Amino acid sequence: MAATNETKYSHLLQPLATLSPPSNSRTWQTAPHPSQPIVATACSDRSVRVYSLTSFTLLHSITGGHKRSVRSVGWKPGVRGQSVLATGSFDASAGIWRRRDDGEDPQDFTNHGGRRDGEDEEEDDDDDEYQFACILDGHESEIKSLAWSPSGQYLATCSRDKSVWIWEELEDDNFETVAVLQEHDGDVKCVNWHPEEDLLVSASYDDTVRLYKEDSDDWMQVASIDGHKMTVWWAEFEGSGMSSKDWRKGREGLDERQRNYIEELERSGPRLATCSDDCTARIWRRKPREGQNSGSSGMPSIIRSTAIDEEWFEESVLPQQHTRAIYSVSWSQTSGLLVSAGSDGKIVVYKERWKSAPFQAHNEHGTLAEWVVIAELWEAHGVFEINHVTWAPRKDKGVRWEGEEVILSTGDDGEVKVWELNEQSGVSAVAKGDEMVA
Numbered sequence: 532m533a534a535t536n537e538t539k540y541s542h543l544l545q546p547l548a549t550l551s552p553p554s555n556s557r558t559w560q561t562a563p564h565p566s567q568p569i570v571a572t573a574c575s576d577r578s579v580r581v582y583s584l585t586s587f588t589l590l591h592s593i594t595g596g597h598k599r600s601v602r603s604v605g606w607k608p609g610v611r612g613q614s615v616l617a618t619g620s621f622d623a624s625a626g627i628w629r630r631r632d633d634g635e636d637p638q639d640f641t642n643h644g645g646r647r648d649g650e651d652e653e654e655d656d657d658d659d660e661y662q663f664a665c666i667l668d669g670h671e672s673e674i675k676s677l678a679w680s681p682s683g684q685y686l687a688t689c690s691r692d693k694s695v696w697i698w699e700e701l702e703d704d705n706f707e708t709v710a711v712l713q714e715h716d717g718d719v720k721c722v723n724w725h726p727e728e729d730l731l732v733s734a735s736y737d738d739t740v741r742l743y744k745e746d747s748d749d750w751m752q753v754a755s756i757d758g759h760k761m762t763v764w765w766a767e768f769e770g771s772g773m774s775s776k777d778w779r780k781g782r783e784g785l786d787e788r789q790r791n792y793i794e795e796l797e798r799s800g801p802r803l804a805t806c807s808d809d810c811t812a813r814i815w816r817r818k819p820r821e822g823q824n825s826g827s828s829g830m831p832s833i834i835r836s837t838a839i840d841e842e843w844f845e846e847s848v849l850p851q852q853h854t855r856a857i858y859s860v861s862w863s864q865t866s867g868l869l870v871s872a873g874s875d876g877k878i879v880v881y882k883e884r885w886k887s888a889p890f891q892a893h894n895e896h897g898t899l900a901e902w903v904v905i906a907e908l909w910e911a912h913g914v915f916e917i918n919h920v921t922w923a924p925r926k927d928k929g930v931r932w933e934g935e936e937v938i939l940s941t942g943d944d945g946e947v948k949v950w951e952l953n954e955q956s957g958v959s960a961v962a963k964g965d966e967m968v969a
Contacts, residue, residue, distance in 0.1 A: 542906040548587040554945035568926035573601040584926040621672035625667040630652035689719035726771040761808035769801040770864035806857035814847040872920035880906040885934035912942035
């Protein structure tokens with residue numbers, strides 16, 4: 532079936548490419564590299580496929596490290612001279628893969644397995660491939676998700692065994708388990724890190740979202756979020772500094788309540804988006820601590836742990852467009868737009884804006900903004916479910932402005948599709964990321 536757009540919205544999602552060749556089996560997740568124009572896709576055939584975002588073609592097929600489906604992939608940030616990829620598998624293990632970069636530009640790659648035209652195929656052949664560096668064992672059941680901390684110091688994994696593990700890399704290929712967190716009562720579906728601090732979030736089959744921090748060398752739960760009525764599949768933080776960056780323009784024309792609201796957002800820090808089997812996606816915000824002056828209390832460390840507890844509250848429920856489970860939600864790190872996808876095969880894009888006057892707060896915390904749908908796409912992968920959706924920088928020859936993004940959807944059909952977001956009557960300022968809230 533062909534994908535269809537609803538014309539009542541301000542924007543259209545239009546097909547740009549399908550990463551080629553697709554996998555012959557179900558694909559679970561696609562992770563953009565933090566600095567290179569490449570993505571990695573986790574596949575049910577026990578492989579990871581690395582594609583170019585400039586040519587949309589396959590560069591590498593990584594095999595041999597896992598005995599069952601690869602469920603999750605993640606690139607280590609801040610690594611120079613090599614690419615480091617973590618893989619999580621249904622075989623209960625996580626793998627670490629390394630490939631030397633040598634400063635090469637992936638834009639020069641074609642579909643020759645990552646080799647430039649004219650390069651000696653016999654020379655440095657091993658360096659051209661991803662090498663299986665080490666395996667991380669400990670989980671008793673399938674690994675469902677993994678994520679590197681922003682500094683690259685920690686790797687978090689979560690599993691069907693109801694646990695969340697945190698690993699620290701002491702040196703190359705030498706990892707130490709620093710925490711085994713067992714707060715959930717069910718299968719843990721997702722882990723992700725806060726962009727500005729070592730704050731970890733997990734989402735679970737037990738319908739809850741939990742957050743963890745380190746205190747006095749021990750990792751502990753600092754908040755539990757209840758609100759979803761069924762399994763929470765995904766949790767992802769807003770980009771760093773979004774409130775100050777994307778709300779700055781036009782602030783002079785705002786009234787006092789709006790300015791105060793923005794200042795409160797800045798004190799709260801990046802928000803959290805979650806999605807669930809209950810067909811809803813929700814936004815959560817941390818309650819700022821009034822008058823907190825960390826490090827000045829002189830309290831002994833044995834009672835300091837209570838001071839790291841956090842309160843998160845539901846700020847918004849996104850317009851309910853999905854008719855079945857939402858598996859994935861992704862927050863653009865440049866524009867602040869949100870995208871969701873899931874079991875109904877639909878992709879939905881949301882934009883935040885000021886509520887119309889007179890302001891009506893969503894809750895007692897006085898939320899003055901609201902989310903609206905700007906694009907909706909049915910049957911993006913035909914009759915197949917969409918397992919994951921994410922934003923990625925556009926890097927092909929058709930890029931139209933600096934910072935343009937595309938949407939990648941990963942489905943049960945084995946395909947990763949690339950979508951453009953276009954305004955119905957041209958390209959809008961919002962799509963360019965000029966203003967998050969109109």
